């Protein structure tokens with residue numbers, strides 16, 4: 125197989141065998157759903173409803189100001205029970221709309237199939253994607269319509285659908301590509317139209333041979349879309365590395381994929397686009413993998429946005445052994461959360477629960493100058509230097525050493541024999557630099 129890849133990277137154990145062959149099943153719909161007003165990058169939403177209002181499934185209940193934002197829709201029909209702050213997978217507290225599910229599953233009148241979706245213009249498709257509240261479902265949660273908006277002097281030569289799913293334990297994209305291949309391809313055709321682009325690529329790691337074969341069979345005579353098998357390597361799904369692997373184009377430091385003529389979307393995003401364009405369905409559910417050594421029955425679920433992690437963990441038979449950590453997202457780039465009473469949001473691709481095993485809690489020791497972190501970094505940074513600067517608060521020096529290019533992939537911390545939480549120090553430096561740029565802090 126003619127596989128593509130990038131320079132560097134790590135060979136990680138996949139830990140996907142528990143769920144990669146399990147079909148997506150609908151999770152039970154909870155009695156209460158919790159919809160945070162921030163589920164995307166950009167302007168937060170404000171409620172369009174008040175306590176006591178009756179809402180229908182798919183009804184728009186919150187929207188933000190400006191262009192870089194994404195509206196939020198009711199994921200169940202029922203009554204608005206509360207609008208209050210609660211825990212969010214991002215680690216903070218966010219005002220959330222809580223809906224008491226009436227069990228009727230009544231759709232809003234706005235949700236109905238479109239008679240002639242093929243006749244829509246690119247601009248009309250972009251508007252539908254915005255109105256449907258679609259964001260990047262790979263975890264970044266960037267509003268999708270913003271990626272599609274025309275930019276003067278720039279043109280997309282390729283739309284790449286990211287089906288790499290290089291994070292250990294996650295199989296949501298794998299299953300979606302296998303079970304909904306036609307809809308994903310349909311979504312990609314609408315994206316091509318919305319962006320006035322001629323070439324589509326669906327990029328899949330070669331450990332998902334069933335998906336590659338299935339897609340290639342469907343696309344056998346297609347001149348516009350091709351399947352690009354990728355080497356199994358971490359972080360193959362990172363936007364910059366994916367673009368390089370598929371096109372040999374390098375996104376400059378501080379640049380965007382469109383600077384090199386590329387737009388990247390997750391495969392789940394393309395599926396959501398097809399549903400929005402053809403069925404008028406907003407983003408109210410997504411596929412979530414629940415997996416890890418600390419879970420009794422790992423599974424791939426179709427989940428209503430706003431379902432609590434604890435609900436899904438219970439649905440998966442509950443915890444197994446003593447829980448060491450719960451991660452929102454993947455093992456490497458996901459965020460450790462301190463409670464399972466937080467909701468699935470649009471960007472939640474997985475819930476990984478790790479059980480405590482003897483010796484798993486590693487104590488940080490001094491750097492032994494082995495340079496393993498430098499060898500592992502897919503961006504050719506010097507993580508050990510960045511951490512030294514971050515520990516001393518030398519933010520300006522850290523910036524000169526390209527700390528802002530770090531994609532927080534965790535490869536450096538994974539290989540570090542001294543168990544230094546390199547990513548945490550790097551994040552601290554990035555936050556301090558961002559604050560200083562806003563005028564809220566001092567650069568040393």
Ligand code: SF4
Pocket residue numbers: 500501502503504505506507529530531532533534535536537546547550
């Ligand atoms: S420095 Fe950043 S990009 Fe490089 S390995 Fe560490 S986390 Fe990944």
Ligand code: SF4
Pocket residue numbers: 490491492493494495496497498507508536539540541542543544
């Ligand atoms: S891998 Fe860890 S111990 Fe080795 S140089 Fe990097 S920070 Fe130091």
